[in-house]
Amino acid sequence: MIRHAADQLADYRLHLVLIHGGGSYAHPFVTRSGVGGGLRDRSQLRSISETEFYLGQLTRIIYASLLLRNMNPVPLHPMSFATLDKGEVKKFLLDPIRKSLDAGLTPLLHGDLVFDESRGIGVLSGDRIASLIGSKMGAFRVLFGCDVDGVYSANPKNFPNATLIPEVNSENFRSVLSASRSPSTDATGSMGEKVKQAIWLAKNGCECYIFNLREKNALRMILDQTGSIGTRFVPWKKSRKSVKQSPQRA
Amino acid sequence: MIRHAADQLADYRLHLVLIHGGGSYAHPFVTRSGVGGGLRDRSQLRSISETEFYLGQLTRIIYASLLLRNMNPVPLHPMSFATLDKGEVKKFLLDPIRKSLDAGLTPLLHGDLVFDESRGIGVLSGDRIASLIGSKMGAFRVLFGCDVDGVYSANPKNFPNATLIPEVNSENFRSVLSASRSPSTDATGSMGEKVKQAIWLAKNGCECYIFNLREKNALRMILDQTGSIGTRFVPWKKSRKSVKQSPQRA
Numbered sequence: 493m494i495r496h497a498a499d500q501l502a503d504y505r506l507h508l509v510l511i512h513g514g515g516s517y518a519h520p521f522v523t524r525s526g527v528g529g530g531l532r533d534r535s536q537l538r539s540i541s542e543t544e545f546y547l548g549q550l551t552r553i554i555y556a557s558l559l560l561r562n563m564n565p566v567p568l569h570p571m572s573f574a575t576l577d578k579g580e581v582k583k584f585l586l587d588p589i590r591k592s593l594d595a596g597l598t599p600l601l602h603g604d605l606v607f608d609e610s611r612g613i614g615v616l617s618g619d620r621i622a623s624l625i626g627s628k629m630g631a632f633r634v635l636f637g638c639d640v641d642g643v644y645s646a647n648p649k650n651f652p653n654a655t656l657i658p659e660v661n662s663e664n665f666r667s668v669l670s671a672s673r674s675p676s677t678d679a680t681g682s683m684g685e686k687v688k689q690a691i692w693l694a695k696n697g698c699e700c701y702i703f704n705l706r707e708k709n710a711l712r713m714i715l716d717q718t719g720s721i722g723t724r725f726v727p728w729k730k731s732r733k734s735v736k737q738s739p740q741r742a
Numbered sequence: 743m744i745r746h747a748a749d750q751l752a753d754y755r756l757h758l759v760l761i762h763g764g765g766s767y768a769h770p771f772v773t774r775s776g777v778g779g780g781l782r783d784r785s786q787l788r789s790i791s792e793t794e795f796y797l798g799q800l801t802r803i804i805y806a807s808l809l810l811r812n813m814n815p816v817p818l819h820p821m822s823f824a825t826l827d828k829g830e831v832k833k834f835l836l837d838p839i840r841k842s843l844d845a846g847l848t849p850l851l852h853g854d855l856v857f858d859e860s861r862g863i864g865v866l867s868g869d870r871i872a873s874l875i876g877s878k879m880g881a882f883r884v885l886f887g888c889d890v891d892g893v894y895s896a897n898p899k900n901f902p903n904a905t906l907i908p909e910v911n912s913e914n915f916r917s918v919l920s921a922s923r924s925p926s927t928d929a930t931g932s933m934g935e936k937v938k939q940a941i942w943l944a945k946n947g948c949e950c951y952i953f954n955l956r957e958k959n960a961l962r963m964i965l966d967q968t969g970s971i972g973t974r975f976v977p978w979k980k981s982r983k984s985v986k987q988s989p990q991r992a
Contacts, residue, residue: 548802
């Protein structure tokens with residue numbers, strides 16, 4: 493899937509911020525050690541060190557796949573530039589992201605463990621990072637790639653008759669948000685979190701997509717605006733004009 | 743040498759910030775592409791991406807060697823948390839370093855390419871990072887490990903009769919500083935930079951050592967204060983009392 497996504501990104505010429513999740517390289521360790529809820533005892537320190545090590549390996553795999561396609565990525569690590577307080581973002585140094593885009597580089601970020609003023613440590617999800625950067629930098633679009641086709645009327649794993657919602661707008665967003673809030677074992681909120689962040693961005697004038705990154709050429713179609721696929725979040729406010737295209741959650 | 747240094751660090755129980763240089767993983771790319779002097783054309787973007795990739799690999803090797811010795815490191819990357827302006831440090835987010843020490847983790851940093859407001863990009867050397875963190879966090883000691891025995895009266899590669907200076911203090915620091923300023927092909931200033939940073943720290947009350955990291959047990963002897971080796975920089979002002987021990991440049 494990484495190669496497939498990298499193939500579709502390689503030809504894209506506008507500004508792009510890439511953000512990957514922790515996937516199987518981080519979620520199981522975070523969930524098992526409970527560090528997402530804060531630091532309680534010294535045994536968790538080992539989990540933090542190991543999580544960072546495995547997560548770093550996933551970043552390297554993605555990084556290499558971009559280098560091999562002649563892209564020029566730079567890795568930026570949230571633990572190094574962001575802090576939380578009671579789970580809310582407190583500090584977030586945007587300058588390296590902005591400067592790397594200005595230079596013509598492609599910043600590569602990821603969901604991460606981040607130090608928390610009150611709780612010691614916490615999780616800053618890739619979805620939350622995407623919406624933060626999207627709003628702070630006035631992104632044109634934010635794309636949330638995942639492993640299902642988009643947002644459904646109910647959890648399709650439990651309700652086989654659930655239908656895909658092609659468009660979320662100022663009319664239907666409340667019902668979509670409540671339908672997407674199903675219990676999840678994912679360390680960072682799964683679909684409910686994506687929907688929440690996408691609605692928040694759309695309210696602030698930024699177009700979003702939640703779509704299946706496994707789907708052949710779905711990413712390319714959305715990037716090139718040659719087709720609508722997955723669930724599109726229509727901006728409420730007039731969309732901002734910006735050369736900075738789509739922080740991309742892959 | 744990494745294993746040797748990690749062996750000596752593994753038993754140390756006080757606060758420790760580890761900083762490694764770029765060595766052969768970064769210096770040749772930085773020197774060849776000239777990115778240390780700023781961003782001039784698009785061909786340098788590839789060098790930035792590759793430098794970050796190779797440097798990341800060196801960090802992983804060191805990281806793994808610490809994990810294997812039951813230490814709990816966390817990697818913090820200067821490109822992500824610092825910026826320059828005309829080569830001078832402009833922003834430097836200290837919170838993750840401070841919070842990781844508070845938690846009982848060992849932050850692992852490195853000399854790095856860092857975005858520069860005016861020049862696009864520049865080098866923030868491990869030596870400069872060590873003195874910045876040492877002073878901002880009130881470190882007790884800063885140790886500069888390198889591949890020579892310490893500071894010499896002249897460059898020992900050119901002057902075989904040069905002698906090792908065991909102690910630098912408020913009396914002899916000017917002559918030592920001028921003797922250490924020999925031309926160097928190192929991307930980040932080599933011995934001259936270390937001496938400059940160590941003198942600046944000593945003036946501000948922080949003890950420093952420049953010593954040979956290849957020397958058997960040298961690092962352990964300095965950490966445990968069981969012997970003086972290399973060149974010791976005696977603090978001019980009364981040394982600060984602090985539980986935060988020695989940002990360590992390895």
